[in-house]
Amino acid sequence: MNNPLDTSLLHTFVAVADVRSFTGAGRRLNLSQSAVSAQVVRLEEQIGRALLVRNTRNVTLTEHGQTLLGYARAMLNLSQEARVRLGTGDAFAGKLRIGVSEDFAGGWLPDAMRRYSAARRGLLLDLTVDIGDSLFRRHANGDFDLVIGSRCSHSDKGVTLWRESLVWAFARHEPLPEGDVPLACFPNPCPYREAAVKALALAGMPYRIACESPSATGIRAFARAGIAIAPMSRNAIDDELRELGVSEGLPELPEIEFVMMYDAGLPAAVEFAETIFDEVAVRTGAGKRNQAVAKKPRA
Template sequence: MSRPLDTALLHTFVAVADTRSFTGAGRRLHLSQSAVSAQVVRLEEQIGRALLVRNTRNVALTAHGEMLLGYARAMLNLSEEARTRLGSGETYSGKLRIGASDDVASGWLPEAMRRFSTARRGLLLDLTVDIGDRLFQRHANGDFDIVVGSRCAPLSNGTTLWREPLAWTFARHEPLPEGDVPLACFPDPCPFREAAIKALSLARMPYRIACESPSAAGIYAFARAGIAIAPLPRCTIDDTLRELGTTEGLPELPDIEFVTAYDEEKPPAAEFAEMIFEEVAVRMGTRAIRNGRTEAEND
């Protein structure tokens, strides 16, 4: 008769699947890379199947690994729910008001919210997606408990998670439009739009706002269709897009920063901020960031 699966091993497996890295999973679980690897090997021995394909660059799931992942998440969620309902964990109530910019909400944030919600049954999460500058202003006005978003101009409020270049993005295989530079932008006020227009104006390059959309999905659709060039964070460029630059005659764009601001006096907001710091540290290959300073990884 086969033995039941060890939930500790499943927890490690899910962390590796989420981060696609043994080192990243180790940071999340506070384990060494060798301990993570050993636990995955034990799980594979229990299953009798290879779950991961390892190489020098990344970690991928096998077909059996993909199949197990859904079951593993469900089992861990049920385990956490049982502990909470039986009184072995803290009961939460109230609402956590989260504001996020579109580029964050369509990326890694949903997974962080899932893990946070699973561990805090009873806490209602309320998410608003908007342009970063508006979110930070609304947070200052008391509308949100925590905000995560991107901005171009440095401000005094908030903690920088990471910085990266703003990039000119366009369809990978479409020819560049002729004439004035056609831009796909979010409506005003938008820091990406403002930075793009400023760069083009300083370079004395004529431009026109060819397309507007309040959502990132609309901006990407215009760029992928080859209708307009979109100023977007470099991290959002996928295999349907290409980055343009000085080779195409376009001026350099400024760096943008991804920032979080939160109410330190509200425990759920502070706890979620801590999870965000850890999540970003895993994904960016750095230790958690504090006061806008990133510590280099020492592996």
């Protein structure tokens, strides 16, 4: 390996390593799967080592691939910083105010923010975690440039990222509580709490708020202990919880809609929104994303 490494090949390699998918990396880079594969092969030929192990389900890094990944990130960051310092790159200044709901913040968003921030030297990402309804209201008031939250009722405001089921979660090995249904919920206003209370009221089932916590960790702790039943997204149920439903006498809950709203007049917000669209497309296997734009109301 005597020749300098091609940064364009490193960029493709990092994209594949991030999403563990040639198809997903292609979506992110606007390249075909075959083009991504060819670039990785060229990089492996330059290195003289296998960097990735491919099978029909996923892509994993070899030991050499893990070693190169750290260097590749550093080299790409330095390259971008050099362009900015020399005035030949995209220099962003100021702050991007982002608001997300907690059920979203605990997933892949922090990694997406890290990658975006590394490529935008000078731009500060200011993150606030709050409840979806509060985020949407504060965005309308101008407190945020971009928000991502969940809601249980459809609206024409914002862009839908994906939908999933809202379900009842309870301790995997604990007996069901007797009497009024004990709920573990976020404080009001909370779409999950509102949906749960409405469903129980329509079913004529008495309930009580056994746990009210601003943290998803606190709600899960009560549910795992068998003290309360928590309304949460199906994907949030872990090995210590089980899903309850009609067979346990509980009413069906509505579907959750994960929504993004952003200021279409702010370039940094639009670009970060594109990053989120691409991540969602990769992780959900969605096709061409919805190009609709949610403009922030102005007074």
